[in-house]
Amino acid sequence: MTAKIPQKLEDLPSSEPRWVGKDVKRIEDPKLVTGLADFIENLQMPGMLHCAILRSPHPHALIKSVDASEALKHPGVSAVLTGEDVLKWTNPAMTVPDGWGVYCLATDKARFVGEPVAAVAAISRSVAEDALELIEVEYEPLPAVADAKKALEEGAPLIFEDKGSNVIHKRLFTWGEVDQAFADADHVISDSFRWNRLGANPTETFGVVSQWDLLENSVTCRGAFQSSSHFALGRAATFGLPSNRVRIISHPHGGSFGGKGGARGTDIAALLSRKADGRPVKWIEDRMEYLIAGGGQSWDRFYEASLAVNADGTMTGFKVKLLDDIGATGEGFGAISAAKPLAVFTGNYTIGAAQYDMTLVATNRLPQSPYRGMGPPPHYFVLESLVDSAARQLGMDVSEIRRKNYIQPDQFPYIIPSGNEYDSGNYEACLDKVLDMADYQALREEQAKAQEAGRLVGISVVNAIEPGVFDWNAYSAVGMPGVGVPEGVTISVDVMGSITVRVGFSLEGQGQYTLAAQLLADYFGVEMDQIRVVHADTASAPPHFGPGGSRLGVALTGAILGAAKKLEDKFLAVAAGLMQTEAANMEMVDGWLRIKGVPDAEMPMAAVAGTMLARSDLLPPGMEPCPEATSVWTAPGRAEPDEEGRCKSYLTAANACHVIMVEVDRDTGMVEILKYFVVDDCGTRLNPGNVEGMLHGAIAQGIGAALLEEYVYDENAQPLVSTFMDYLMPTINDVPDTQSAAMVTPSPFSPLGAKGCGENAIHLTPAGIICAINDALAPLGVAAKEIPASPNRLWELIQSADYPQDK
Amino acid sequence: MSTKKRISLSVNGKLLEGEAEPRTSLADFLRDDLALIGTHIGCEHGVCGACTIMMDGQAVRSCLTLAVQAEGTELMTVEGLLDENHQLHPIQEAFIEEHGLQCGFCTPGFLMSTFELLEKNPSPSDDDIKEALGGNLCRCTGYQSIIKSVRLAAQKLQSANTAS
Numbered sequence: 013m014t015a016k017i018p019q020k021l022e023d024l025p026s027s028e029p030r031w032v033g034k035d036v037k038r039i040e041d042p043k044l045v046t047g048l049a050d051f052i053e054n055l056q057m058p059g060m061l062h063c064a065i066l067r068s069p070h071p072h073a074l075i076k077s078v079d080a081s082e083a084l085k086h087p088g089v090s091a092v093l094t095g096e097d098v099l100k101w102t103n104p105a106m107t108v109p110d111g112w113g114v115y116c117l118a119t120d121k122a123r124f125v126g127e128p129v130a131a132v133a134a135i136s137r138s139v140a141e142d143a144l145e146l147i148e149v150e151y152e153p154l155p156a157v158a159d160a161k162k163a164l165e166e167g168a169p170l171i172f173e174d175k176g177s178n179v180i181h182k183r184l185f186t187w188g189e190v191d192q193a194f195a196d197a198d199h200v201i202s203d204s205f206r207w208n209r210l211g212a213n214p215t216e217t218f219g220v221v222s223q224w225d226l227l228e229n230s231v232t233c234r235g236a237f238q239s240s241s242h243f244a245l246g247r248a249a250t251f252g253l254p255s256n257r258v259r260i261i262s263h264p265h266g267g268s269f270g271g272k273g274g275a276r277g278t279d280i281a282a283l284l285s286r287k288a289d290g291r292p293v294k295w296i297e298d299r300m301e302y303l304i305a306g307g308g309q310s311w312d313r314f315y316e317a318s319l320a321v322n323a324d325g326t327m328t329g330f331k332v333k334l335l336d337d338i339g340a341t342g343e344g345f346g347a348i349s350a351a352k353p354l355a356v357f358t359g360n361y362t363i364g365a366a367q368y369d370m371t372l373v374a375t376n377r378l379p380q381s382p383y384r385g386m387g388p389p390p391h392y393f394v395l396e397s398l399v400d401s402a403a404r405q406l407g408m409d410v411s412e413i414r415r416k417n418y419i420q421p422d423q424f425p426y427i428i429p430s431g432n433e434y435d436s437g438n439y440e441a442c443l444d445k446v447l448d449m450a451d452y453q454a455l456r457e458e459q460a461k462a463q464e465a466g467r468l469v470g471i472s473v474v475n476a477i478e479p480g481v482f483d484w485n486a487y488s489a490v491g492m493p494g495v496g497v498p499e500g501v502t503i504s505v506d507v508m509g510s511i512t513v514r515v516g517f518s519l520e521g522q523g524q525y526t527l528a529a530q531l532l533a534d535y536f537g538v539e540m541d542q543i544r545v546v547h548a549d550t551a552s553a554p555p556h557f558g559p560g561g562s563r564l565g566v567a568l569t570g571a572i573l574g575a576a577k578k579l580e581d582k583f584l585a586v587a588a589g590l591m592q593t594e595a596a597n598m599e600m601v602d603g604w605l606r607i608k609g610v611p612d613a614e615m616p617m618a619a620v621a622g623t624m625l626a627r628s629d630l631l632p633p634g635m636e637p638c639p640e641a642t643s644v645w646t647a648p649g650r651a652e653p654d655e656e657g658r659c660k661s662y663l664t665a666a667n668a669c670h671v672i673m674v675e676v677d678r679d680t681g682m683v684e685i686l687k688y689f690v691v692d693d694c695g696t697r698l699n700p701g702n703v704e705g706m707l708h709g710a711i712a713q714g715i716g717a718a719l720l721e722e723y724v725y726d727e728n729a730q731p732l733v734s735t736f737m738d739y740l741m742p743t744i745n746d747v748p749d750t751q752s753a754a755m756v757t758p759s760p761f762s763p764l765g766a767k768g769c770g771e772n773a774i775h776l777t778p779a780g781i782i783c784a785i786n787d788a789l790a791p792l793g794v795a796a797k798e799i800p801a802s803p804n805r806l807w808e809l810i811q812s813a814d815y816p817q818d819k
Numbered sequence: 820m821s822t823k824k825r826i827s828l829s830v831n832g833k834l835l836e837g838e839a840e841p842r843t844s845l846a847d848f849l850r851d852d853l854a855l856i857g858t859h860i861g862c863e864h865g866v867c868g869a870c871t872i873m874m875d876g877q878a879v880r881s882c883l884t885l886a887v888q889a890e891g892t893e894l895m896t897v898e899g900l901l902d903e904n905h906q907l908h909p910i911q912e913a914f915i916e917e918h919g920l921q922c923g924f925c926t927p928g929f930l931m932s933t934f935e936l937l938e939k940n941p942s943p944s945d946d947d948i949k950e951a952l953g954g955n956l957c958r959c960t961g962y963q964s965i966i967k968s969v970r971l972a973a974q975k976l977q978s979a980n981t982a983s
Contacts, residue, residue: 047857
């Protein structure tokens with residue numbers, strides 16, 4: 013039975029919430045600012061060995077032989093793992109769609125540069141790396157394919173020969189009378205776009221300590237795991253173990269953004285432990301490993317897209333053809349990323365018909381991994397670019413064409429053609445607020461003056477929906493089973509009245525432990541620092557998933573409030589007995605159990621909990637002496653998608669509107685962001701500091717995507733990026749001072765009206781910067797259609813313009 | 820394998836000794852041999868700045884410094900920011916108050932770069948702050964809250980100095 017939980021802040025059993033909705037200090041921070049948080053690299057265990065991994069230098073090569081005999085003789089080496097071992101002891105990785113997975117070490121052939129081929133466990137990392145040099149691998153290089161389009165050609169090298177083709181997945185979704193919409197439209201705006209590979213790059217790489225228990229035949233892995241229960245299932249499948257023989261203990265991690273990766277490293281360390289008599293084996297990925305072969309490459313997309321528009325600016329149809337280079341295997345959920353735009357396919361607009369033609373292809377690049385936003389950021393780059401092109405063609409202002417097509421407040425809940433339902437919003441008010449904040453008219457005048465002076469200055473106004481509270485159900489369209497992603501917590505009150513909550517996830521940066529403490533402190537009328545939040549590993553946590561898909565804030569709130577309500581009901585029953593009345597006459601306010609309307613007839617929650625544990629003789633009949641409650645929350649209203657992939661896939665729909673002003677340097681192609689304004693509406697802000705923090709962080713990531721970050725491969729699929737000297741992360745000098753403001757349109761469906769907000773600005777910062785660049789370049793008659801819009805790309809565009817260059 | 824060298828140095832005001840191979844980085848030596856785990860390693864090629872520490876009054880990348888180069892030096896790591904009563908340094912307080920961190924992995928490096936900046940320039944402009952922290956990468960915050968944190972830290976240190 014699901015507990016009835018508060019839907020609004022006013023429903024909390026608190027006379028005045030002191031913590032929820034306030035910008036409180038985070039309880040995580042003291043350990044982080046002192047360097048005392050137990051990041052995995054800090055962990056030392058008795059007898060621990062260190063792992064180093066030998067990786068393929070070839071993008072595509074048969075492995076003829078692996079000779080590890082000299083490495084095994086090297087002093088300090090305890091074990092060497094090769095393809096023979098993994099063939100004997102493991103299964104290939106599960107993938108979506110099924111059947112595109114490989115073993116954690118290459119066995120028959122290597123499919124990308126950096127693919128693990130062998131690994132060593134030794135007394136130190138340096139000794140293990142020394143030993144790698146003694147392993148002899150005989151390769152027979154094969155022709156490689158680095159280009160998604162070439163991978164589709166007849167006679168292209170096959171990544172998986174048994175598949176007979178490099179097409180991992182191909183699907184055409186059609187929603188509504190889309191061909192009719194295009195036939196009837198006054199204008200059809202079409203273009204091609206390219207989004208190059210980029211990705212998460214958390215400041216901490218992945219790390220793990222795996223240990224095989226040879227007596228019990230079980231494995232325990234400690235590390236930087238974003239979704240530990242999900243990870244445990246994957247390990248059980250790989251090792252062929254019952255799932256309760258895999259224990260995943262998640263440590264605080266230095267960021268993730270979906271791109272922590274780590275499955276192969278975890279498995280390799282575990283198998284080395286198995287070979288090394290069960291000693292724990294630590295593997296800490298270094299940055300070069302992360303950049304070449306880690307979990308940080310996402311979205312390698314070619315788009316062809318069209319928008320059907322009427323003369324008055326009404327948009328009626330949207331067609332997208334996607335070719336996505338998933339890389340050498342399906343192990344990193346690239347297919348899910350490509351399918352996620354179904355949740356927001358037509359953005360903020362009332363476009364009535366749409367089509368999505370997706371082709372996912374394997375090449376000899378690194379397998380894609382998730383990254384913040386998962387799939388929509390490139391999709392919005394396409395949609396918002398086409399909307400701007402339509403405005404330009406119709407002579408409309410870019411803000412006005414958007415305003416004309418918005419879903420209106422009285423239309424919610426609103427089902428978009430691709431099936432998802434948006435919960436609430438007021439897009440026009442959001443637009444007006446950001447236009448006011450930016451003083452849009454004045455910005456346009458400033459732009460006109462700059463243009464008269466020969467400067468390339470442009471402005472964009474873009475908007476997007478952030479789908480919040482992810483569920484697997486949407487992804488059965490690409491082969492992922494399941495409906496319902498649970499998040500559970502257990503709240504315990506001890507005999508002294510102290511409150512502890514166990515959660516199934518660890519610290520990652522979003523401040524979720526603080527959120528748990530805020531909710532519980534208000535619910536039970538205590539100070540925040542009286543709440544203890546602890547990580548429960550997969551052996552002891554209630555069903556859980558953790559952060560991902562902008563879900564944890566909402567899901568955690570649901571779980572905490574559900575468990576708190578169950579506890580409250582227990583306390584009411586016990587206190588009623590102690591005070592010789594009925595539970596129906598009782599209430600709990602600010603942590604006091606009171607008889608309604610009777611002054612001073614009250615007991616503190618701590619006394620009730622203490623009585624439950626110490627005086628079971630005083631409990632009502634049938635009541636267990638257990639001041640503890642577990643609640644597992646999952647979003648309501650989920651179902652399998654229909655034959656066109658349509659379903660309610662995300663519970664909440666946050667929205668935002670950005671106004672950006674940029675200048676492109678005519679001589680160098682460098683872009684400077686002159687002004688940046690944001691209004692963001694993610695419903696109730698449970699912790700405004702956390703929300704703002706994630707917003708500004710996502711803007712910085714979006715700037716990196718738009719202007720800087722790119723994993724470059726040569727035509728033979730050799731990666732040309734291996735350090736932060738080549739992969740350009742945004743620095744403090746690349747991110748402008750951004751003015752932001754909040755709108756609050758609560759979700760009618762979520763606990764306390766909060767909407768998923770963890771991914772937010774990355775959905776539209778890349779689109780917004782490119783649209784602003786193209787507004788700047790419009791007088792030259794050229795437009796950027798490739799991300800990142802690096803100086804060399806823009807310089808070439810400017811040079812290609814049929815325009816006097818000496819102005 | 821080459822033999823280990825003996826290293827004597829001062830860290831956070833304490834005289835310490837240890838042994839390291841010539842190839843061992845100072846970051847690894849601090850973490851593995853001296854158990855000073857607050858110094859984090861983010862890239863090992865001197866770009867991200869997570870491993871920044873103070874060496875003889877200058878901020879340095881401990882991943883690009885060899886342990887043997889620290890012989891006879893005075894180091895300060897993030898652990899050295901706490902006072903003798905384990906109270907947070909005003910810079911640490913400021914980062915908490917202004918949300919200058921999220922995951923916290925890069926934070927020790929930012930704190931040490933900020934420490935160096937404010938030692939040399941007690942009232943920095945925003946441009947000074949950007950100049951000083953331009954070699955530290957943060958993937959979470961988008962930097963604005965870090966700039967605010969450094970401004971607040973400067974204020975806190977100045978009022979502390981005025982008070983004393």
